[in-house]
Amino acid sequence: AQKVTQAQTEISVVEKEDVTLDCVYETRDTTYYLFWYKQPPSGELVFLIRRNSFDEQNEISGRYSWNFQKSTSSFNFTITASQVVDSAVYFCALSEGDTGRRALTFGSGTRLQVQP
């Protein structure tokens, strides 16, 4: 069975610091998808990134970057020069298979607090 572990329950940083959120996953499938979602205080989960198991290229989007390493089953998320608006709960999630019918398995989330 698949599993996603976010060992960091809560992280607090000061604005402009860089911060990395860890995500470790377990799956027996060779085809799978990894996601990061952001949940601001308003409650709605906002999709950030989707990565398939065959694409290990790291990705950068503005201040956000993601490091996918199959060798360590990790999909870590780094925010560079953090801002107060980055304060939220961040979830890593895993979806197995190609059917599109598979639900997501979520980690327990990491609460990020960015202090001004």
Add this chain to the structure above:
Amino acid sequence: DVKVTQSSRYLVKRTGEKVFLECVQDMDHENMFWYRQDPGLGLRLIYFSYDVKMKEKGDIPEGYSVSREKKERFSLILESASTNQTSMYLCASSLLGSSQKETQYFGPGTRLLVL
């Protein structure tokens, strides 16, 4: 933009009441999902549906049922609400069979309090 809406942001019900949570998406997505979110547990899947009138149990279906009579609407039903069903409920939808498959888009959530 994908739009997923949920009928209520906050709901207070009494033990034993029948509760309906409605979710509507406007992007013609085949898949729809209901999750509950509890502190320290992340999101857990209750039920999902991949077509009208089709449903499959998720990880924690006990005490819940669902209905999907129209493609855009997916309802979660608590037949007899209990205090341990106090939680945040999140609906999501996704497209099947495209380059965007597997990406789920979420509604704003319903915070349910059962007294």
